[in-house]
Amino acid sequence: MHRNIVFQQDNARAHTARYTQQFLKQSNVQVLPWPALSPDLNPINTFGIRCRGGWTVKTIDLKTPMILNIPYEGTGMLFQDIFLQTLVSSKGRRCAAVLEAQGGHTHC
Structure with a gap:
């Protein structure tokens, strides 16, 4: 992954699932804090x-x-x-x- 990429997501279930969170962490993806809804x-x-x-x-x-x-x-x-x-x-x-x-x- 590119180091200067920030992932912005809407906190949908698919984005907050344990597997997804583990993948993002293991891939060193920076996630932009974003409120649900x-x-x-x-x-x-x-x-x-x-x-x-x-x-x-x-x-x-x-x-x-x-x-x-x-x-x-x-x-x-x-x-x-x-x-x-x-x-x-x-x-x-x-x-x-x-x-x-x-x-x-x-x-x-």
Whole structure:
């Protein structure tokens, strides 16, 4: 594993299972503390939800941190790139909204 990678997860059962926790520890993966049931601010998850709604992700190259390197097919590459750029550029606004909501749900 890369030493400068931090794993952010939503505390779903699959992520907190004993086997998963042991694997992460043995693999020296740094895990970002994240409260359970918190709004997810990770743009790749929103992209994944959108993919399930009409786009198909064929493969994800985990060796490359750039989300724009994900091969996908669907309604047009230009629109998808703009969608991803919007997700990333709105991160600051969405984080501020979560802080204002004291970790609760937002309408961002």
